[in-house]
Amino acid sequence: MVIKDITNYLEELAPLQYAEDFDNVGLLVGDYSTSVSGILVTLDTLEETVNEAIAKNCNLIISFHPIIFGGLKKLNGNSYVERVVLKAIKNDIAIYATHTALDNSKNGVSAKMCEVLGLENTKILIPKKGIIKKLTTFVPTNNATSLRNSLFESGAGNIGNYDNCSFNMIGEGTYRGNENSNPTLGEKGKLHTEKETRISVVFESKNETVILKSLQENHPYEEVAYELITTENIHQNIGMGMIGELKTAMDEKDFLLFLKEIMKTDCVRHSNLINKKIKKVAVLGGSGSFAISNAKRAGADAYVSADFKYHEFFKAENSILLADIGHYESEQFTKNLLVDYLTKKFSNFAVILSEKSTNPIYYI
Missing domain, CATH: 3.30.70.120 (Alpha-Beta Plaits)
Incomplete structure (x- = not known):
C-alpha cells in the first residue's frame, strides 16, 4: 500500500477542494508513491510527533494542522517548523495535513464536536460558496x-x-x-x-x-x-461550523460546567450570563470568532468555539452565550475521528492514534 492509496480514501472525507484559499493542505512532505509501513494520526506535527512516528514504525503522519503554512525559504533548523521538516525528511517520514478541508466537511471537525456534545438535528452553520x-x-x-x-x-x-x-x-x-x-x-x-x-x-x-x-x-x-x-450557489452540506440542539435545555451555568467536563478543559471563557435556557447550540472548531454573527442569525442560544478576543465578547449583546473552550480543546477529538475513519477502511493496517498532547497552552 502506498501513500496515494491512503490519501485517496482520506480525500473522500475531506476533499482538498474544500479547503480555504489561505490554507496549505495535502501531502506537505514525502512522495505519494512511497510504501506505507504505518500511520500516526495527530493534531499537530512537532519534533516529538516525528520521534513517536519513528518509535512506532510509522512513515506517514496524518496531521490536522499543517506544519508548513507559509512558504519556507530556508531549511537550517532555526525554527521548530524547519526542525520538524528536516527530521521528517532525514527519516523518510511523510506528512499529510487536512485542516480546513476537514473543517468544511459535513462529517468533519464540527460534526465531531456535535457528536461529543450530543447535539441533534444538526446542519452546517456557514454553507460554503464557490x-x-x-x-x-x-x-x-x-x-x-x-x-x-x-x-x-x-x-x-x-x-x-x-x-x-x-x-x-x-x-x-x-x-x-x-x-x-x-x-x-x-x-x-x-x-x-x-x-x-x-x-x-x-x-x-x-x-x-x-x-x-x-x-x-x-x-x-x-x-x-x-x-x-x-x-455562487451555497452547498448546504459543506461549510464551516454546525448548529444543533441539546436533547434537554440547560441553565447557562449548568451548560458551561457541562462544556468544561465533556470537552476536558481547565478553563471556559464566556460572555455575560443572561438568564437564558440553552437549547440550540452552534459550534466551530478552532479560531471561530468570525462566525459569531452567523451563530446569532441562526438563532443559537450558545456558540462554542475558541480564540475570542476581548472586544469580541461584547458581540454577544445579551442575545447569545459565547463560550471559548480553547483552540486545542475544541479540536482535540479530530484525531479520533480520523483514526476511526481510516481504521474502517484499512482494518488490517497499523493506524495509530498519537499519545502526545500537542497543546501549547497551559493553565495554572
Missing part, C-alpha cells in the same frame, strides 16, 4: 441519453437528496470543418447543421477532473464544445 460548478455541453440528440448517463455516473447531477439532475434543450448546431478536420457527422469543408441537445449539469468541484474526462471520452464529436462556470 464549490458548485455548472457544465453545459452540446451533443447530437441521438447521443444525448448515453452522454448524460456517463456524466451522471461520473458524479454530475447530484443536488441534495436528488441525483440524475440535468436541464436539456433541443436546438440546431452548425459547424464547418477545415481540411484537417475529421467530422463525426457531415463532411469537411461543408457547412453542417445538426439537431443537438444542450445538456446542463451541476457538480462539486472535487469531481471536475473525472467529469471532464468522461465528457471527452463519451462525446461523439472530434472537437467537444462545452462551457464550465463556478457558481
Whole structure:
C-alpha cells in the first residue's frame, strides 16, 4: 500500500477542494508513491510527533494542522517548523495535513464536536460558496441519453437528496470543418447543421477532473464544445461550523460546567450570563470568532468555539452565550475521528492514534 492509496480514501472525507484559499493542505512532505509501513494520526506535527512516528514504525503522519503554512525559504533548523521538516525528511517520514478541508466537511471537525456534545438535528452553520460548478455541453440528440448517463455516473447531477439532475434543450448546431478536420457527422469543408441537445449539469468541484474526462471520452464529436462556470450557489452540506440542539435545555451555568467536563478543559471563557435556557447550540472548531454573527442569525442560544478576543465578547449583546473552550480543546477529538475513519477502511493496517498532547497552552 502506498501513500496515494491512503490519501485517496482520506480525500473522500475531506476533499482538498474544500479547503480555504489561505490554507496549505495535502501531502506537505514525502512522495505519494512511497510504501506505507504505518500511520500516526495527530493534531499537530512537532519534533516529538516525528520521534513517536519513528518509535512506532510509522512513515506517514496524518496531521490536522499543517506544519508548513507559509512558504519556507530556508531549511537550517532555526525554527521548530524547519526542525520538524528536516527530521521528517532525514527519516523518510511523510506528512499529510487536512485542516480546513476537514473543517468544511459535513462529517468533519464540527460534526465531531456535535457528536461529543450530543447535539441533534444538526446542519452546517456557514454553507460554503464557490464549490458548485455548472457544465453545459452540446451533443447530437441521438447521443444525448448515453452522454448524460456517463456524466451522471461520473458524479454530475447530484443536488441534495436528488441525483440524475440535468436541464436539456433541443436546438440546431452548425459547424464547418477545415481540411484537417475529421467530422463525426457531415463532411469537411461543408457547412453542417445538426439537431443537438444542450445538456446542463451541476457538480462539486472535487469531481471536475473525472467529469471532464468522461465528457471527452463519451462525446461523439472530434472537437467537444462545452462551457464550465463556478457558481455562487451555497452547498448546504459543506461549510464551516454546525448548529444543533441539546436533547434537554440547560441553565447557562449548568451548560458551561457541562462544556468544561465533556470537552476536558481547565478553563471556559464566556460572555455575560443572561438568564437564558440553552437549547440550540452552534459550534466551530478552532479560531471561530468570525462566525459569531452567523451563530446569532441562526438563532443559537450558545456558540462554542475558541480564540475570542476581548472586544469580541461584547458581540454577544445579551442575545447569545459565547463560550471559548480553547483552540486545542475544541479540536482535540479530530484525531479520533480520523483514526476511526481510516481504521474502517484499512482494518488490517497499523493506524495509530498519537499519545502526545500537542497543546501549547497551559493553565495554572
